[in-house]
Amino acid sequence: MDFKLTERDEMLQKTIREFAEKEIPPRMDTMEETGEFPMDLLKGLADMGILGVITPREYGGAGLGHLARILVLEQLGRVCPAMPMALQVHHMCTYALNTFGSEEQKKKYLPPLAQGEALGVVAVTEPSGGSDVAATKSTGRLEGDKYILNGRKCFITNAHVSNTWIVPVMTGEGRKGMSAFIVEKDFPGAKTGHIEDKVGLRGANTGELVFQDCEVPKENLIGGEGNGMAVALGTIGSCGRPGMASVGLGILNAVIEEAVKFATERELYGKPISNLQAIQWYITEIYSDLEIARLLAYRAGWMLDNNIPADAAATLAKQWICEAAARSARKAIEIHGSYGILKEYPIQRLMRDALVAVPAGGTAEIAKLVLSRIAIKQYQ
Ligand SMILES: Cc1cc2nc3c(=O)[nH]c(=O)nc-3n(C[C@H](O)[C@H](O)[C@H](O)COP(=O)(O)OP(=O)(O)OC[C@H]3O[C@@H](n4cnc5c(N)ncnc54)[C@H](O)[C@@H]3O)c2cc1C
Structure with missing residues (x-):
C-alpha cells in the first residue's frame, strides 16, 4: 500500500490549486448572486484537462483516471465547492458515454465534452x-x-x-x-x-x-x-458518489482553513482564541474529519483506477464525507461566534454548500441502506 502521490499527481494538484486561486475568486460573487456556472472558464478548464480528466486520450480526454479526478475536484472545491459540483456531473456524463456507449457514440460525443464545447x-x-x-x-x-x-x-x-x-x-x-x-x-x-x-x-x-x-x-x-437502470446506477455508483465525496472533501479543506484563520486571528482575554481548549477540540474534530475524508475519497479513486470493486468504498466516501463537511462547517461557525452568520465571512457559505451536498447525488439514508446490505452480506 503506497500513500504517496505520484509526481504527476502532485504536479496536477499544484497546477489546479494555482488555477483555482487565480481564476475562481473574481467570479464567486457573481456565481453566488446569479446561481450561474462561470461558462467563461470552460475553455480554460478544458485546456487543463479537467473536463476530460477520466476520458481516454483516444477520445480527446486527458485519461488521468479516477484518483486524479478526485484530486482535481478537491482543489477546485477548496476554493469554490460549486465548481466540483458542476464538473462532477459533467464527468458522470463522460463516464456513462465511455462505459456504456458504442464506439460511434464515444467518437461523436466525448471529444467535444473534453474540449469545452459544452457541459454534460x-x-x-x-x-x-x-x-x-x-x-x-x-x-x-x-x-x-x-x-x-x-x-x-x-x-x-x-x-x-x-x-x-x-x-x-x-x-x-x-x-x-x-x-x-x-x-x-x-x-x-x-x-x-x-x-x-x-x-x-x-x-x-x-x-x-x-x-x-x-x-x-x-x-x-x-x-x-x-439496460437504463444499469447505466444510471453504474454511473452514480462509480462516478457520482466519488464525485460528491470530492465536493465534500473540497468543502472540508476550506472549512479547516477558515476555522484556523479565525481562531488564530480573533483575540479574547488578550490571546488568540486558538488557545482556548474548547476551540482546540473543535479544530481537532474538523482536522480529523478532513484527514479521514481524504483517505476515504482517495481510496475509492485508487480502487476504481485499479479495477477493484469500489461500490462500498465509494458509497461510504460519499455519505461519510458529505455529512462530515456539514458537521465540521457547523463547528467552524461556532468558532466564529456571531461572526459566523455574517455574509462577509465565507464559513456561512460553506455551511450552506455542505447542506446541499448531503442529498445531492443520493441521500445519506439511501447510502446507509446500501452500506447495511453490503455489511450484512459480508459479515453474516
Ligand atoms: C445540488 C443537487 C444536485 C443534483 N444533481 C442531480 C443530477 O445532476 N442528476 C440527477 O439525476 N439528480 C440530481 N440531484 C437529485 C438528487 O440525487 C435527489 O434529490 C436525491 O436522490 C434525493 O431525492 P429526492 O430529493 O426526491 O428525495 P426523496 O427520494 O423524496 O427522499 C425524501 C426523504 O426520504 C428518505 N428516503 C427515501 N427512501 C428511503 C428509504 N428506502 N429508506 C430510508 N429513507 C428513505 C430520503 O433519504 C430523504 O430523507 C441533485 C440534487 C441536488 C440537491
Whole structure:
C-alpha cells in the first residue's frame, strides 16, 4: 500500500490549486448572486484537462483516471465547492458515454465534452422521488427510426448550461423496462424548465429538463434497450458518489482553513482564541474529519483506477464525507461566534454548500441502506 502521490499527481494538484486561486475568486460573487456556472472558464478548464480528466486520450480526454479526478475536484472545491459540483456531473456524463456507449457514440460525443464545447448531464431524478429510481415515469416509445421521449427530470445539475444529456426513461415495464438515451439539447421537443434557487452550491446550475414528444434517433440509445437502470446506477455508483465525496472533501479543506484563520486571528482575554481548549477540540474534530475524508475519497479513486470493486468504498466516501463537511462547517461557525452568520465571512457559505451536498447525488439514508446490505452480506 503506497500513500504517496505520484509526481504527476502532485504536479496536477499544484497546477489546479494555482488555477483555482487565480481564476475562481473574481467570479464567486457573481456565481453566488446569479446561481450561474462561470461558462467563461470552460475553455480554460478544458485546456487543463479537467473536463476530460477520466476520458481516454483516444477520445480527446486527458485519461488521468479516477484518483486524479478526485484530486482535481478537491482543489477546485477548496476554493469554490460549486465548481466540483458542476464538473462532477459533467464527468458522470463522460463516464456513462465511455462505459456504456458504442464506439460511434464515444467518437461523436466525448471529444467535444473534453474540449469545452459544452457541459454534460446525467438526468435520473424525477419529481416522483430521487431515491426511488424504479418509480421513473418518463417514457420512451419507438416510432420508426426514432424514440419519442415524454416526461420531466428535476434537480439536474448543469441543466441550463449543457448540451449532452444522458436520460434514462421507461421503454417497458419493471426493472428491465428502463432504457437510457443520449439527448442533445437541440433535439426537437427537448427543453429546459425551472431553474432551482438553491441555498448552497449556488454556482452550479440546477434545474429541470422537459421532454415533450422529444425525438431521439434510435442510434442514441446507450447501453442497449432495457439496460437504463444499469447505466444510471453504474454511473452514480462509480462516478457520482466519488464525485460528491470530492465536493465534500473540497468543502472540508476550506472549512479547516477558515476555522484556523479565525481562531488564530480573533483575540479574547488578550490571546488568540486558538488557545482556548474548547476551540482546540473543535479544530481537532474538523482536522480529523478532513484527514479521514481524504483517505476515504482517495481510496475509492485508487480502487476504481485499479479495477477493484469500489461500490462500498465509494458509497461510504460519499455519505461519510458529505455529512462530515456539514458537521465540521457547523463547528467552524461556532468558532466564529456571531461572526459566523455574517455574509462577509465565507464559513456561512460553506455551511450552506455542505447542506446541499448531503442529498445531492443520493441521500445519506439511501447510502446507509446500501452500506447495511453490503455489511450484512459480508459479515453474516
Ligand atoms: C445540488 C443537487 C444536485 C443534483 N444533481 C442531480 C443530477 O445532476 N442528476 C440527477 O439525476 N439528480 C440530481 N440531484 C437529485 C438528487 O440525487 C435527489 O434529490 C436525491 O436522490 C434525493 O431525492 P429526492 O430529493 O426526491 O428525495 P426523496 O427520494 O423524496 O427522499 C425524501 C426523504 O426520504 C428518505 N428516503 C427515501 N427512501 C428511503 C428509504 N428506502 N429508506 C430510508 N429513507 C428513505 C430520503 O433519504 C430523504 O430523507 C441533485 C440534487 C441536488 C440537491
